[in-house]
Amino acid sequence: MSTTRLGLFSSLICLAFFTNLDANVGERIFSLKVKPILESKCLACHSEKEGKVKGDLDLSSLDKIILGGETSNQILVPGKPEKSLLLKAIQWKDPEYEMPPKENDRLSQEQIEWVKQWINLGAPWPSLKIQTKYLNEERSKLITDEGIIFKTIGGLSDDWTYRRYKPEDIWAFQPLNVVPPLPILPTQLMLSFENL
Numbered sequence: 001m002s003t004t005r006l007g008l009f010s011s012l013i014c015l016a017f018f019t020n021l022d023a024n025v026g027e028r029i030f031s032l033k034v035k036p037i038l039e040s041k042c043l044a045c046h047s048e049k050e051g052k053v054k055g056d057l058d059l060s061s062l063d064k065i066i067l068g069g070e071t072s073n074q075i076l077v078p079g080k081p082e083k084s085l086l087l088k089a090i091q092w093k094d095p096e097y098e099m100p101p102k103e104n105d106r107l108s109q110e111q112i113e114w115v116k117q118w119i120n121l122g123a124p125w126p127s128l129k130i131q132t133k134y135l136n137e138e139r140s141k142l143i144t145d146e147g148i149i150f151k152t153i154g155g156l157s158d159d160w161t162y163r164r165y166k167p168e169d170i171w172a173f174q175p176l177n178v179v180p181p182l183p184i185l186p187t188q189l190m191l192s193f194e195n196l
């Protein structure tokens, strides 16, 4: 194989590797971040199974999202967040589409960023089996950037059992103040002692 061919060959391998890596990152973001957002913030109004399909838009599967809604068939354009109405709606950029509609339910900046990244990475929607794999992988790590999981006898739901806590929010992680600071006597008082 000539050097140029070899070069081309290895860059193709690199490309394949990166594309695969991107897809994995996208699948992981979907499983850990985007799906819970859709479930907790959107499906109550946008899922046939839940009983409401507002704006004729069902957000419960990729196929249904791609079908579009009442006014747009560009709800989700994989790889193009700026063209996806879904992103515009959660950013509240267009007064016609502010989602979810209640001010109190608005997504945090961080949640919006996860959705944007997921669309950027091609909006992959892996099977339930793969979603569970990512979820279990994450739950097996006691410490991540998002905090610490405490081993307990289990919560009422997985959300509680696998809830992560920030070390600074937990008293058990705070350094102990073993020696209480000594009281400092006001100078006046000291002086009056000296004068006795």
Ligand code: HEC
Residues within 6 Å of the ligand: 037, 038, 041, 042, 043, 044, 045, 046, 054, 055, 057, 068, 069, 070, 071, 072, 073, 075, 085, 086, 089, 090, 096, 097, 098, 099, 100, 101, 102
């Ligand atoms: C409380 C109910 C409710 C919730 C929750 C809700 N929506 Fe909506 N959505 C609506 C209604 C109603 C419409 C129809 C347009 C309108 O009246 O604003 C709509 C329309 C839309 C549209 C436009 C569809 C089209 O083609 O016209 C998009 C996109 C959308 N919603 C995305 C979302 C996303 C994403 C979420 C979650 C982050 C969400 N919605 C949560 C009620 C809701």
